[in-house]
Amino acid sequence: MLPPAISARISPDRSPAVAARIGIALGIAVTICFVTGLLSHWIQQPPGWFRWPANPPWLYRVTQGGHVLSGVMAIPLLLIKLWSVYPRLFARPLLANPLHLLERGSIALLVGSMIFELATGLANIAQYYPWRFFFPAAHYAMAFVAFGALAVHLAVKLPIVRDALSRPVGEPAADQPAPTGLSRRGLLGAAVAATTVAGLAVAGQSVPWLRWIAVLAPRSGEGPQGLPVNRTAGQAGVTDTARAADYRLVVRAGTNERAFTRAELEALPQTAAILPIACVEGWSASAHWSGVRLRDLLATVGATGRHDVTVRSLEQSGLYRITQLPATHVVDDQTLIALRLNDAELSLDHGYPCRLIAPNRPGVLQTKWLSAIEVRA
Structure with missing residues (x-):
């Protein structure tokens, strides 16, 4: 349980109902990002069994565009997810049993690897490399860590997620007061809006008719002879x-x-x-x-x-x-x-x-x- 000083100050919006639904959206985004990232890595460094077709000619455009888009959209989802569960990381006892230890370890590994993947991925699309490690290899290896930690975390949390999803999002748990500020539905709506805005801010890199609102896209589609240049x-x-x-x-x-x-x-x-x-x-x-x-x-x-x-x-x-x-x-x-x-x-x-x-x-x-x-x- 939470220490009384923390429990008294926790917002009712930081509920399992919110965390579960945001977690599902985050899991979908991470899965898309993971699969499309694997494809990109295998195309560049193909294992002996891997075959990538020449057609349709636009397929890589879709998969890699989806990789970057899902990664960017995962950023606000991760921030909201962390906001919703952060106080509960201080619940007592810190380590109650082996299952609890596995849960805490998976959370630490998941949060650290996700922050690493999203931060370095965001820097990569801007071609900004302040680190000394080789980005493709590190990003590829850490993707397995993040996805594995996510799978373990979901397995451990499955009973809680099922219970949270079985109730309407506006219904508080038995030990929680009703929210007095922004409703939980309002919070989820804000999460959807933030995720959509983040996606639209970069989607124009791959979708020509969205380029006019791709305000954060490092490449607009313009350049010498009508085509951008990465390396002169x-x-x-x-x-x-x-x-x-x-x-x-x-x-x-x-x-x-x-x-x-x-x-x-x-x-x-x-x-x-x-x-x-x-x-x-x-x-x-x-x-x-x-x-x-x-x-x-x-x-x-x-x-x-x-x-x-x-x-x-x-x-x-x-x-x-x-x-x-x-x-x-x-x-x-x-x-x-x-x-x-x-x-x-x-x-x-x-x-x-x-x-x-x-x-x-x-x-x-x-x-x-x-x-x-x-x-x-």
């Missing part, structure tokens, strides 16, 4: 090499190899496609791309397109200067070595002299400033 040519250190007169794109399959100038790439049959760039930070924007089909380019060195491909950038450093393209994407009609963007020559910041654009891929894997394409045996 200057930041990548390729300004000179990308413009060099001796630039060549090397295409290699086994012992067969060809080196293409930009002009030679332009002389090959050209194909156009409308595809989105969808980044891990949650923003996405569709654009009109044109260039050479990758499978047609590989055919010039006798490759069939049945193997994965290694794609190399002119960048000399960086996590994504070398990426792997699965065979399912290699053979797809819409996978291009792009030379033009929105009916204009590809700008330097968007990957000039040429870049990869493939359907249903994270933006970090859409390699810019290509130097080599190699078929993996």
Whole structure:
């Protein structure tokens, strides 16, 4: 039970009925965030059993947009949930039995891991990294901690949740007075409103017709040639090499190899496609791309397109200067070595002299400033 000094001052709105309903909403948001986050991690670092399709081309745009949106919407839900249960953390005895110890431990682990995940995730979508650890690995590992702690917490609290949900939200428990200020229904309505506002403030990153109200979205969909840029040519250190007169794109399959100038790439049959760039930070924007089909380019060195491909950038450093393209994407009609963007020559910041654009891929894997394409045996 709570100490009398705390019990006398606790608001009736801090009730199991409120905590249970907010907890359900938070659990749904966390589950969506967890599943879509797993997909994003596996696409970038695929286990041997994992296969991500090339179509529909907008699927990653939806899953990653949903990942960021559910994470942002979980923030007000977590704050309200903590507000509703915080005084009860001081109930006595602090550790009554092993089950109580498990409950307290799961709460501590859950709260700590959730705060870590939401805080670092929010910083990531703003591309702000004040820490020294590698964000993707830490975020991925802690996601399992948070989801596991949530599962344990729900299992321990299930009887209380069932009891709380069995009563109307406005009905106080036997040991609680009726609320005198904001009603519990009013509090839940405010929670819905806060969660909706938080979602709308960033949803425009992925949903074009909501961009006008995406006031907190780091990316608005605008940028050079109508498309945002995360990493410029200057930041990548390729300004000179990308413009060099001796630039060549090397295409290699086994012992067969060809080196293409930009002009030679332009002389090959050209194909156009409308595809989105969808980044891990949650923003996405569709654009009109044109260039050479990758499978047609590989055919010039006798490759069939049945193997994965290694794609190399002119960048000399960086996590994504070398990426792997699965065979399912290699053979797809819409996978291009792009030379033009929105009916204009590809700008330097968007990957000039040429870049990869493939359907249903994270933006970090859409390699810019290509130097080599190699078929993996």
